[in-house]
Amino acid sequence: MIDVSKIEQIFLGAVSLDQAERSEYLDSHCGSDGELRQRVEALLAAQPDVGDFLEPPITGNTQDFGQTKDHPIGMVVAIRFEYYERQMP
C-alpha cells in the first residue's frame, strides 16, 4: 500500500505548479511508480472542483461566535462556551 504521506507530499508540491512544471515534477517525484502517479494525478484533477467542500462544518460556522481569531486556543474555547452559556435558558 502506498504511503499516504508520500501522495500528500507530491500532491501539495505539484498543485501550485503550471502544467509544464507539474509534468516535470511528477516525472521526478513519481519516477516509475505508475500507481503513485495515478493517485496523485487523480487528486490534481479533482482539486479545481473542491471549492468549499467540508469547509462549512456540519456544525455551523464557528466564526459566528465573534472575534476569536486573535485569542489563544483556550480563550477561544472559553469564549465560545460562554456564548452558549448565555444562550441557554
Added chain:
Amino acid sequence: MTDITHILNAIDSGDPQGSADLLPLVYAELRRLAAARLAGEKPGQTLEPTGLVHEAYLRLIGNHRELKWDGRGHFFASAAEAMRRILIENARRKQGPRRGGGLRRVDANIDQLSASDHDIDLLDLNEALEQLAAESPVRAELVKLRYFAGLTIPEAAAALGISVATAERYWAFARVRLYAALAEPRKNSENIDPD
C-alpha cells in the same frame, strides 16, 4: 460532574482505558440532547450539532474551568466521534436504497446542514472517511474534528497534538481526497449497502 473529569484526567496521564470510557458518556449525552432538540423543533427547522457539542460540554464538564486544553481536546475528539455516529445512525434510518453518487441532496434536515456549494451524502462521506482512517487515522480524525465538531484548524491541531502547518497540509490533502471519492460514481449502484 466528577466522573467525566476523572476520565479526562486519566486520559491526560496516559491511561489507555480513558478514551474508551469517555466516548459512551459523551455519546449518551449528545444523543439525549439531540433527541430533546428534535422533539422540540418546529417542522422544517434544522438541528445544529455545534450547539449540541457545546451544550454537552457545559453539561458534562460545567464549571471545571481549571481543565487544561488537553482535557478539552480529548472531549472534542470524543464529541466529534459521537456526533458523527449519531448523524450516521440517523441518516441510515431515514435513507432508502442507496443510489449512485456521493454528492447529491439528501432529504432529512439532520443530514443536510452544510451551507456549502456541495450537497454531501453523509453516508458516502462516512464510508470515504473510514477508508481514509484505515490509511491515516490522524488525517481522518482531523476531518471529524473540523466537520463534525466545528473546530478551527488551530483548535484541531491542538487537539491532535500536531502543528498548525501540519494540520493545514493534512486538511488540504484530506479534502481533495474525500471530494474525489465522493465525486466518483458508485461502482455497484444497484446494490443496497448491507451495513
